Amino acid sequence: MSAWQAPLDRLTERVTRGLARSTSRRSALARLGTWLVGAAGLPLLPVARGYAALPDDARIAGDAGDPTSCDYWRNCAIDGFLCACCGGTASACPPGTEMSPITWIGTCRNPADGNDYVVSYNDCCGSTLCLRCQCLRTEGEKPPYVLWKNNSLLWCFGTKSRAVHCSVSVVLGIAK
Amino acid sequence: MSRAGIARSLRRGRGLLAAGALALLVPQRARDAAAFSPDVNYALHCQGCHLADGRATPGLVPAIDGEIGRFMRVREGRDYLIRLPNVAATQLDDADTAALLNWLLRRFAASELPADFQPFGAAEIAAGRHQPLVDVEGARRNVQRLLGEKPG
Numbered sequence: 001m002s003a004w005q006a007p008l009d010r011l012t013e014r015v016t017r018g019l020a021r022s023t024s025r026r027s028a029l030a031r032l033g034t035w036l037v038g039a040a041g042l043p044l045l046p047v048a049r050g051y052a053a054l055p056d057d058a059r060i061a062g063d064a065g066d067p068t069s070c071d072y073w074r075n076c077a078i079d080g081f082l083c084a085c086c087g088g089t090a091s092a093c094p095p096g097t098e099m100s101p102i103t104w105i106g107t108c109r110n111p112a113d114g115n116d117y118v119v120s121y122n123d124c125c126g127s128t129l130c131l132r133c134q135c136l137r138t139e140g141e142k143p144p145y146v147l148w149k150n151n152s153l154l155w156c157f158g159t160k161s162r163a164v165h166c167s168v169s170v171v172l173g174i175a176k
Numbered sequence: 177m178s179r180a181g182i183a184r185s186l187r188r189g190r191g192l193l194a195a196g197a198l199a200l201l202v203p204q205r206a207r208d209a210a211a212f213s214p215d216v217n218y219a220l221h222c223q224g225c226h227l228a229d230g231r232a233t234p235g236l237v238p239a240i241d242g243e244i245g246r247f248m249r250v251r252e253g254r255d256y257l258i259r260l261p262n263v264a265a266t267q268l269d270d271a272d273t274a275a276l277l278n279w280l281l282r283r284f285a286a287s288e289l290p291a292d293f294q295p296f297g298a299a300e301i302a303a304g305r306h307q308p309l310v311d312v313e314g315a316r317r318n319v320q321r322l323l324g325e326k327p328g
Contacts, residue, residue, distance in 0.1 A: 103224050105220055120223075149267070157233065175216050
């Protein structure tokens with residue numbers, strides 16, 4: 001042990017022994033648990049605030065509230081296979097596929113609150129066609145000569161693979 | 177045309193150039209959306225390709241924050257921005273297009289804007305968008321030369 005390590009070692013031992021005398025293991029565990037629960041909540045806070053304005057889809061009766069239905073409100077302009085039926089969700093790709101960053105974006109009206117929301121229709125790429133829950137809805141969609149507003153396009157741009165598997169409807173916020 | 181058929185025609189990285197060329201066919205004063213704020217219009221009309229933060233997708237989409245602010249130092253640079261096919265043909269009227277360009281320049285290129293930058297107005301948009309660029313790359317190189325930069 002070097003000359004500067006010995007005092008450090010003694011100090012550490014003194015502090016540790018003092019801590020052990022003044023606290024129980026149970027109280028230490030309780031405090032640790034409090035910190036862990038608190039820390040787990042922290043990263044969720046901004047996200048929760050960001051989506052606070054979005055009503056719970058479970059409140060919407062019928063197919064308009066079912067993410068596996070073509071009539072689901074967010075799917076108002078989707079063309080393809082719903083990722084919610086293909087191992088993903090309405091807004092997340094199935095494992096093994098990659099969400100295309102480049103996409104087309106429109107708006108859909110949420111029947112729960114009557115608001116229009118900005119919805120991004122991203123393709124999930126890197127696997128063969130899912131072939132489940134095929135939908136074609138065209139609210140606000142434009143013909144192929146307005147390509148950036150067209151949902152017939154295969155939107156696997158900027159991904160490793162150009163093979164499309166399914167499509168998601170990601171709500172970006174309220175259109176106002 | 178089927179989705180697969182269109183997809184085939186867009187392979188080999190030429191898809192977005194094709195989109196720009198086809199945009200020339202769009203009626204330029206068409207407007208079918210409710211009036212939205214510039215940030216929502218950015219999401220609806222630009223973000224699909226330029227992403228939420230305006231960064232580049234290599235080989236497909238140039239960065240907004242890379243140079244467009246510097247382009248505002250010369251008249252030809254302002255002209256270039258308005259006459260880009262997808263700007264000229266956007267489904268917004270002249271005033272909303274001006275507001276959108278002013279918003280995105282301040283949002284993504286504020287540090288590169290000249291101190292005396294004059295915001296776009298509806299009349300300037302109207303004058304430029306009726307003459308969409310045919311040779312986009314050539315116009316870009318011309319602006320770079322005017323700025324004393326190496327065309328790239």
